[in-house]
Amino acid sequence: MIIEFKHFNELTNRELYDMLQLRAEIFVVEQTCIYNDLDGLDKEATHIIVKNDGKNEIIAASRLLKPGTRFPDFSIGRVVVKQNMRGTGLGIRMMDEAKKFMMEQWNAKIIKVSAQKYLQKFYENLGFSVKTEEYIEDGIPHVGMVFRLSS
16 A cells, blocks of 8 residues: 655646546445535645555545635545445544644644544544534535644
């Protein structure tokens, strides 16, 4: 497994295509959610992409945003793990690496996620806590969650 952090401008055409394809597979096809994935924020983001060693295939990804892009705080969004890779610990590893990057490279103390409600326990196990009531985003129940760096 290869984990890379790349700003939008550093992504190859293939990486961008494969990442968007994976997001469409998960959010649009699997979850039958019609939403505007191309919201302009990818261009402001640093992306974490996880690839299979041999195939150079993106099997997980998410985007990391600095304060003021989507939320007042640092945030992680568009978290996807290829369906056949779920339950392997890959999502946990990717999120841990994302938090570590944001804390070490950007000095983040608070990180927000807009989590799909059914993934609340997943994020709680990563140290996030619920900070909002349940709300609907793109037709799917979500909760706002925050990770705080302990001092």
